Amino acid sequence: MADFEPKIVAFLCNWCAYAGADLAGVSRLQYPSNLRTVRVMCSGRVDPVFIVKAFKQGCDGVLVSG
């Protein structure tokens, strides 16, 4: 499983982690490209139902970051 590339759905808060991710891009820090980002206005908006739905639709992991 060495070259397995997981699909990860990332729920990022618009004001915190999304801006952090943006800054990481601007300052050209390298990070793996497995994340599929969903921008939310607050990480409190993320419902457990979204997480289960993400798994149902075939992703391998979920990251909630705020």
Place this chain on the structure above:
Amino acid sequence: MTQKLLEMAGIGKDRLHLAWVSSAEAQRFVDVATNTINTVKQQGKLDSKAAAMRLEAAEMTVSSETIRWLVGKEVKITAKGDVYGRKWDVDKYESILYMELEREYQKNLIFLAIKEGCKSVRDVSDKTELELLRISYLLADLEKTNRVEFTGMENSKPVFAVI
């Protein structure tokens, strides 16, 4: 709570990560992202077809009224007290939440197994890997809330169907 549920559903809690990153911490975001990806990599691919029924049950559980009420009331009943004025400590609240979570999840799993054509308690047990006694116990609950009905005997075994 969701991690507990994913653990129950056999998805594994290591597939769900939560982290706080401020907008100024680009390096921290990179670390969190890398860390998440590596942990998920170790878990291997999620076979969502094999886990479909368990995920469906998990989704029904987190959408269920009981669980959503219980989660929504957490701060109120642990800080101010419930409608009878009793204040619950956090440990007690959590143990009840997890108990209820397990019960709802197993009930939904049984419901789905019967929906998919398992008729007797033994069929359900083979499909869901739950104990026979636990299934009979939860079936009584499902019958009471009109989700499952007893349809008769087949080869001297009771059989059930969803409503």
